[in-house]
Structure formats: C-alpha cells, structure tokens
Amino acid sequence: MARKTGSHSEITGPRVRAEAQRLFARHGFAAVSMRQIAAAVGVQAGALYLYTPDKETLLFQLLETHMKELLAAWQAEPRGQGPLEALEAFVRFHIRYNGERPEVVFLSYMELRNLGPENFAAIEALRRAYETELETILKAGQAAGMILVPDTKLATMAIIAMLTGVNTWFREGGRLGRAAVEDIYWDMVRKAVGA
C-alpha cells in the first residue's frame, strides 16, 4: 500500500546517500542544492536533516565510506606471492574496482576541497594509506631486484594517476573491454617499472 507519509528510515537513509552521490558527481557538490537531493529522493528538503547534520557531512560520509571500502576490498583481494604478482594484482584491482563505481571515485578526486580541515585530513589519511599499499609493493620489488624505478614515491604517484585516468575516457561498449584495458595498462606499468 503506497502512502505519502510514514516511517521509511531504513529505506530513505540509503536513498539520500545514493541520490546525493549521483547528483554531486553529475553537477558538482556546490552546484547541487539540498532541495534537489530531496526532490530526487521524493521527500521535502527538511526531511534530509534526519539523515545528515548538514550538507558537508553528507559528502564526507560518501567519501569516507568509499575510501574504507576501497582499502578493505584491496586487503581482501587475492594476490600472488612475489612483488611482481602483487603489482599486477594492484593494477588490475585498481582499474576494476574504480571502474565499477565511477561516481564516487570522481567525487573523491574532485570534491575534497569542499570539506573542512578535519574532514579533509581524514580522507587524505585514507588516501595516503592506499598509496602506501602500492609503494610498499614497489619497494619490495626494488629490494628483490625485480623492479627498477628511479624513485618509488614518484612511481607510486605516476602509476596511480595513470590508472585512475582510465575512468576519464573508458566507456562501456567502446572499442576495448575492461579486460583488454587491464591487460594493456599492466603491460605499460610492468615496462615502466623495469620488470
């Protein structure tokens, strides 16, 4: 039975976050009003404040959830024994995982400046933790003589930028499928680190 009003807390909360994510990604955080989010959810603007104390916190929770899930997913990702296998796993994981959720990945790179200092620092710390995962692999490979890069920190940043860039041009149904893109990027990364 449809009804216009009533208790929907368990449904509305996730819907608010989903619509906010979609709209923020599409138009930008500052360009989206709470009224627009409410309209997309199908409630009045005031009702949003049952689920978030304010607009910035809504953004922060989207980003924090994403970063924590990203780290957890990488921890759970199967990877081989050596540094080279780990590097290949990272490359394929990053392309695949980010490719599956372009909206929130986009937000994570574009809307950090709309966070206050504490919230910003919290997301930055999670991002650094993720970068450290890759740098640790590169250092191990370097130590084992299986990788040769001039600087592991710069190689880390270069590889992540390169992989994240896939989201800016990849389109489902385009010339290349996801698997082919993974293969090609792994080939370039492997060569770039002298493996």
Added chain:
Amino acid sequence: MARKTGSHSEITGPRVRAEAQRLFARHGFAAVSMRQIAAAVGVQAGALYLYTPDKETLLFQLLETHMKELLAAWQAEPRGQGPLEALEAFVRFHIRYNGERPEVVFLSYMELRNLGPENFAAIEALRRAYETELETILKAGQAAGMILVPDTKLATMAIIAMLTGVNTWFREGGRLGRAAVEDIYWDMVRKAVGA
C-alpha cells in the same frame, strides 16, 4: 594620485580574469560568487559585467585562453628530429608548462562541467587536439620501430594522466626539484613505451 573611481578598463579587465582564476581554482566555480570576485578586484559586483556577459563566459574565456596558449607553446617548443626526441620533448614540456600554471590547469580538469554544451565542446576539441599531438608522436615512433606500445590511444591517455598528475603532489621546495621530476618521469615514460 589614488582615486576611488575613474577609467581603468585596461587594468581592470585582466585583474578580473586573474582574480576569477585564483578564486575558481581555490574554491571551485560554483562556490565563488561574482561579489567575491568583485571584492578581490576592488570594484562593485555590477562593474564585472563590463568585462564579461555572465559568469560562465568568464570561466570559458579562462579555459579557452589557456588551451590555446598551451597548444601554441607546444608548437613553439624546440624538439629533436626523431620520434624519441619528440616524445622526450613532450614529456618535459607538459610537466614544465603545467607546473608553471597550476591554477588554470586545475580548472581545465575540474570545471568543464560548469560549461554549457557549446562551450564544453569547444574546450574538448582543443584538448583532443593536444592529445593528438602526443598520439601522433607515438604512432610515428611505432611505425619507425623505435617504440612498442599495445595501443597508441591508450598509451596517449596513460601518459597524459601520469604527467598531469604531477601537479597534484609537486610542491616547490620539496624533496625533488622540477628538473629531477622531469628526468624521473621521462625515464618511466621511455620504459613504458618500450623505447
């Protein structure tokens, strides 16, 4: 003699663009008001409309000017004879040129969605022209057997993403100087394309 009012057209126009660029880069296009820009310039909000028909056009002109200057600067850049020398010139040029104007480069990547369809298309065309410059080099190198990449288009996107990413972490006075960064990235790019 200082005076509060008078004719300053030749000075105010550039100042409006400079302050808009600074504020847009710092806070985001949608988050900056015309009143803020006016205050930074030292005029009243209404006076801005002597220099731009509206806010979006102000953004567009910043981006268009930047992209045209980027293309012109690359055309004027000295480069060697072969594809490998041209690739090295491109890598070093991109890092150096973008590193010198981080604000407008940031805008060019972040604020495209605030343009209307025609303005968006115009900037996209300029960006594609720049990407084509690199892809042409890669194709020539591939044809000459001096470069081996699985896909020149993907290699183009990967290299540009990787190089542009430098701006996200590079800080003047950090561990590495600009020249060292150029050297390191050129080393990684050279290896990535199998040269």
Added chain:
DNA sequence: GTCTATACACCGATAGAC
C-alpha cells in the same frame, strides 16, 4: 519520520545616476 512554513542570507544580473 515527514510535512509545511519560514527565517535570513546570498545569488546572478540589470537599471540608472554620476
């Protein structure tokens, strides 16, 4: 839990005086 109504500030853009 959601609604209606609203407080209060700010928005982009324009008109007309000087």
Added chain:
DNA sequence: GTCTATCGGTGTATAGAC
C-alpha cells in the same frame, strides 16, 4: 567605467504540526 540600489530567485537550515 564605476557606483548604488534593486529585482526575482535560491541557498541552508530550523520550528512546529501531525
């Protein structure tokens, strides 16, 4: 060329009814 004043609209967030 710049100012002051202002239009019509929208912003986030809250109060109180149900």
